Amino acid sequence: MTKDNIAAYRRQFENELFTHVVPFWEKHSPDRENGGYFNCLDRDGTVYDTRKHIWLQGRQAWMFSTLYRTVDRKQEWLDLAESGVRFLRDHARRYDGRVYFSMTADGKPVYMQRKIFSECFYTMAMAGYGHATGESPYLNEARRQLEKVWDWSKDLSKVGRPLYDGETPAQALAIPMILLNLIEEVTLGESGEYDEEIRECIRRMLLHVHKERQLVFETVAPDGSFIDNPDGRFLNPGHAIEAGWFLQHWARRLGDDELSQTAADMVRWSFRNGWDQEHGGIYYFLDSEGYSPVPLEWSMKLWWPHCEAMYAHLLNFRLFSDKADWQAFSQVTDYTFSHFPDHKLGEWYGYLDRYGHVTHRFKGGPYKGCFHVPRALLLCWQTLKEMETASG
């Protein structure tokens, strides 16, 4: 790649983020009556379900807080973030700290999962808004909620998950991964406060990384060993790539070169295994032993693994200057930009079939909101700007 290449990509990400993506959410998502955001938005932004999904309320509040803090101190962005934070605080958190999964537009609970991710994205919103405003009550609330999440993560029966005799003892990559990311958001990467927890998250994440097979398993036994059933064989390349860059951020801060190398390899292996050689794009799921993955959607191409892969490869390249990383970044970026964006009506489609055809016309749904697209665009744009400056 040349300096011109870098500048061209930088402009592409900048234009996408600020012209096509952020304005879509600014325009269509605000619930001006109740606060918070409509997150089920059709292709043109029409609200097709007024219910609010709390993962996405938390993530969007974090996103606008982060845009305000790191890009531009626009009052509209802070106001949007504040609206989400207020909705979350007023409605989404139960007396015991548990957070609902979905609510009516006016904040009545619809559903609560026996998982801890709603709580995580609630925490992320408080942390993001606290840093954006510098107001310590939000940061303190984020810390308190993180403590609860940490506690529950060690024993999910505390959030109502029953345990059965025949279950295979197992741990999920998602748990230490989201906790490590939350610590990053609460501390903005400053070490000290959570050093022990950070080490524990990294230790647990590395149990999922099988170097001899160059695979990152979603579910392993508590000692990291392989579980030979569909859960144990389950690969989620986009998730493993995201885990790679989460780890990479801490590897650099800790000055841990071995961890940095492992984190970079997680991204490279998972991209190589996950890329569909025939039709392009990253498979959603795979089975490590080549069986058909059980979930029906395994061969679909989703927006978010592609978002994660763009930033993870760019970060690898920036750190290691290996042309293969640039090549991978360029490959996934070209696929992504030629398949997901909707420049006519804004934002991105989220779901393609294996062949790259759009299967769902909506821009926001119960699991797709204002998060992976703008986060990846922002991280790539910032990284490319740093590269331009460094090479300037």
Place this chain on the structure above:
Amino acid sequence: MTKDNIAAYRRQFENELFTHVVPFWEKHSPDRENGGYFNCLDRDGTVYDTRKHIWLQGRQAWMFSTLYRTVDRKQEWLDLAESGVRFLRDHARRYDGRVYFSMTADGKPVYMQRKIFSECFYTMAMAGYGHATGESPYLNEARRQLEKVWDWSKDLSKVGRPLYDGETPAQALAIPMILLNLIEEVTLGESGEYDEEIRECIRRMLLHVHKERQLVFETVAPDGSFIDNPDGRFLNPGHAIEAGWFLQHWARRLGDDELSQTAADMVRWSFRNGWDQEHGGIYYFLDSEGYSPVPLEWSMKLWWPHCEAMYAHLLNFRLFSDKADWQAFSQVTDYTFSHFPDHKLGEWYGYLDRYGHVTHRFKGGPYKGCFHVPRALLLCWQTLKEMETASG
């Protein structure tokens, strides 16, 4: 259609059922050590997950009981049924009558749903085996279990489903439908014992049938009115078609011509709405207002809606002698037989993408077992035989 046509289809279903489908399960599914059946079987019958899914244990025990009772008193079929029934009785039912969703091969619980379908298929197995053997303890157990399921179906909080303030009051078609089918299996269609319950199931099912729009909604308000969100707009054409023939069986027994007409129309409307005009096959899900259905797999073509549609149209034709029903039967049967069967290694593939390509090579999984394929083949074969006799 001519008499030759009917005979040709009869031979096709007969050959498929007894040469390609039943032998696959006889050969690959028995767990000779623990009893019951392996239900996660790869393309060639290899067990890729030893865990047992109780819906499928119950359904397979029912299927072999029914083959024994209605086709041929083969001892192997009864032995196979008995093995499943014994596994279910020894392991799957908890002290309170709740039935697990999945278990280890040797019968330790892995997971229990907050739904009542495991209990329903347990009941179905006991009823089928009781009728096959004439042994009343099994029939009595089926009756007792049906009573529990009936009770729970009126208040799912009794099986642990939490209720939240913001939930839209709603009822699911699946509940009265499975109950009506269970009553058919327990009584073999004899009226008397459950007349009140039968009327109640029919009443509740008809709330989902919106004649003016010619649509069958999966979820409606308790008074049958439309709910304008993705749940309320949700259509599952294969499920509505199955509901149609469940209702048709009772309509004939009750001599209710209006109900018979409605049941036939449910099949016709749902097939017309559900058929993919561009690529053939029946869509898995649709949205009544034309939004993208939220589930990722909405445009896939699954084996079971096609199984239901073959029998439902054939039954319509046999009852109403309308050529359009025969045309629909022939259309869906030709698609089905040209896409799903695997004559090299037996049984059928379960999952195709929108374009008709096989996406999952396995023959059995957590939701696909020895049930929809042999049941539909058996029902069609029996119906075609009756038509041959009648026209002979």
